[in-house]
Amino acid sequence: xxxxVESGGGLVQAGGSLRLSCAASGRTFxxxxxxxxxxxxxxxxxxxxxxxxxxSITYYADSVKGRFTISRDNAKNAxxxxxxxxxxxxxAVYYCASTRGPFAPKAFRPEYxxxxxxxxxxx
Numbered sequence: 001x002x003x004x005v006e007s008g009g010g011l012v013q014a015g016g017s018l019r020l021s022c023a024a025s026g027r028t029f030x031x032x033x034x035x036x037x038x039x040x041x042x043x044x045x046x047x048x049x050x051x052x053x054x055x056s057i058t059y060y061a062d063s064v065k066g067r068f069t070i071s072r073d074n075a076k077n078a079x080x081x082x083x084x085x086x087x088x089x090x091x092a093v094y095y096c097a098s099t100r101g102p103f104a105p106k107a108f109r110p111e112y113x114x115x116x117x118x119x120x121x122x123x
Contacts, residue, residue, distance in 0.1 A: 002098055003024065006094065015086065017083060023077060023078050027100075033053060033103045036048045036097070038119075040093075047059075047061060049061070052103040064083075093117065094118075
């Protein structure tokens, strides 16, 4: 079992930045593929970004490329999502997610989810 706890969401003006953090426990973190999803009301969760076991390979949804950066610190059992140049359409609940692998961005099926953190971008 893996426990994921997100933090760092909040309200920000368009053009601003936020950094989401996700702390993991319960399993060797370096064996987990990590990712971030978002969900808006009435819609399914969609992948925002994911990274490989050592963080050297990353994948981003087209909507966030060049603005968001995923990173991980295996020594701290944490994954981060740096969100820059935020837009109102980025408003959503963001979820940290993980799987025991392999790293396959277009087939990422999380086994574990965090509780989610709200990000609201005002215009």
